[in-house]
Amino acid sequence: MLCLLGPSGCGKTTLLRTIAGFEKPTSGQVWLGGKDVTRTPPEKRNTALVFQNYALFPHMSVFENVAFGLKVRRWPMREISSAVKEILDLVGLSGLERRWVKQMSGGQQQRVALARALVIRPSVLLLDEPLSNLDAKLRLEMRTHIKSIQRSLNITAVFVTHDQEEALTMADRIVIMHQGRVVQVGAPREVYATPNCTFVADFIGKSNCLRGIVARDADGPLFIVNGGPRVRLEGAAVAEGEAVLAVRPEELRLDDRGAASETENALPGILMHTTYLGEMAYHHVRLEGGSMLMVAEYGKQVRERAIDEEIVILWPREAGTMLRS
Numbered sequence: 001m002l003c004l005l006g007p008s009g010c011g012k013t014t015l016l017r018t019i020a021g022f023e024k025p026t027s028g029q030v031w032l033g034g035k036d037v038t039r040t041p042p043e044k045r046n047t048a049l050v051f052q053n054y055a056l057f058p059h060m061s062v063f064e065n066v067a068f069g070l071k072v073r074r075w076p077m078r079e080i081s082s083a084v085k086e087i088l089d090l091v092g093l094s095g096l097e098r099r100w101v102k103q104m105s106g107g108q109q110q111r112v113a114l115a116r117a118l119v120i121r122p123s124v125l126l127l128d129e130p131l132s133n134l135d136a137k138l139r140l141e142m143r144t145h146i147k148s149i150q151r152s153l154n155i156t157a158v159f160v161t162h163d164q165e166e167a168l169t170m171a172d173r174i175v176i177m178h179q180g181r182v183v184q185v186g187a188p189r190e191v192y193a194t195p196n197c198t199f200v201a202d203f204i205g206k207s208n209c210l211r212g213i214v215a216r217d218a219d220g221p222l223f224i225v226n227g228g229p230r231v232r233l234e235g236a237a238v239a240e241g242e243a244v245l246a247v248r249p250e251e252l253r254l255d256d257r258g259a260a261s262e263t264e265n266a267l268p269g270i271l272m273h274t275t276y277l278g279e280m281a282y283h284h285v286r287l288e289g290g291s292m293l294m295v296a297e298y299g300k301q302v303r304e305r306a307i308d309e310e311i312v313i314l315w316p317r318e319a320g321t322m323l324r325s
């Protein structure tokens with residue numbers, strides 16, 4: 001399960017259509033299962049595409065919609081019947097063969113679209129933002145459902161989404177795209193823990209991206225945030241010069257006892273406001289010099305704190321990722 005992730009307009013659909021063969025690349029090649037298919041027409045690529053709007057035939061029954069691809073391929077009726085039945089079982093629609101598609105809910109139509117794509121046994125299943133027309137609760141259910149179907153058929157899938165949470169939960173590998181280019185590829189944990197640029201650091205999860213300069217003194221490397229604050233870094237080799245230090249809100253803590261350990265930086269700031277989300281909260285702190293830092297607290301740690309008061313942020317030396325821009 002590969003997820004193409006990026007903001008709207010970055011080229012995800014175009015790339016998916018290029019894989020399916022509906023779009024011709026001006027340069028580069030498309031390889032499927034070890035074969036160069038750049039010049040192979042779409043109907044010979046054995047890919048199946050599921051669209052955001054499902055693109056079903058509203059006046060046909062569920063059966064006719066799902067059987068369509070097999071009829072085009074001139075399968076015998078008997079085999080069509082058993083293949084359709086099998087796939088409807090799999091997507092949880094058995095017994096609804098005779099229903100009209102236009103009488104079904106969004107979630108059911110989504111399952112019909114999935115069944116129609118899967119019934120031809122494609123070598124790659126291509127899904128273009130398939131969940132974005134469903135309400136939030138159903139979207140979560142369908143994530144798990146699609147993932148388990150994909151696992152049980154052991155099929156390769158390329159899943160397009162602009163939703164980072166969807167990508168993190170569904171993907172084995174994520175391809176992050178920005179302005180028509182692939183900017184990073186990796187497992188969910190990898191791209192979250194080690195973003196390779198500020199775009200990725202910001203797009204996946206929340207990051208504090210601080211601009212400043214990497215310098216070195218007698219005690220080792222440090223990062224001087226624009227405006228003055230200093231962050232002592234882990235002794236590892238860090239190239240000197242201008243950089244961005246990206247740190248996750250959950251890597252930081254607020255100091256309540258006034259006791260930074262030897263391996264922590266203590267940065268004074270002013271608490272500007274708190275975003276309270278129930279199970280967690282984000283505290284927005286202004287550092288000396290004007291940079292803002294978000295600090296996350298979870299569960300029982302979440303406390304109401306006085307606004308406009310001085311506060312100290314604890315920053316472990318090993319926290320954060322150094323980025324070149």
Ligand SMILES: Nc1ncnc2c1ncn2[C@@H]1O[C@H](COP(=O)(O)OP(=O)(O)O)[C@@H](O)[C@H]1O
Nearest residue numbers: 006007008009010011012013014015160180181
């Ligand atoms: N590699 C590319 N080269 C040139 N134009 C592109 C490329 N990728 C996307 N586009 C153009 O950018 C626009 C948005 O692309 P689209 O694939 O619809 O983005 P997304 O699905 O991520 O929202 C389209 O007009 C498309 O033609």
Ligand SMILES: [Mg+2]
Nearest residue numbers: 009012013014
């Ligand atoms: Mg798109």
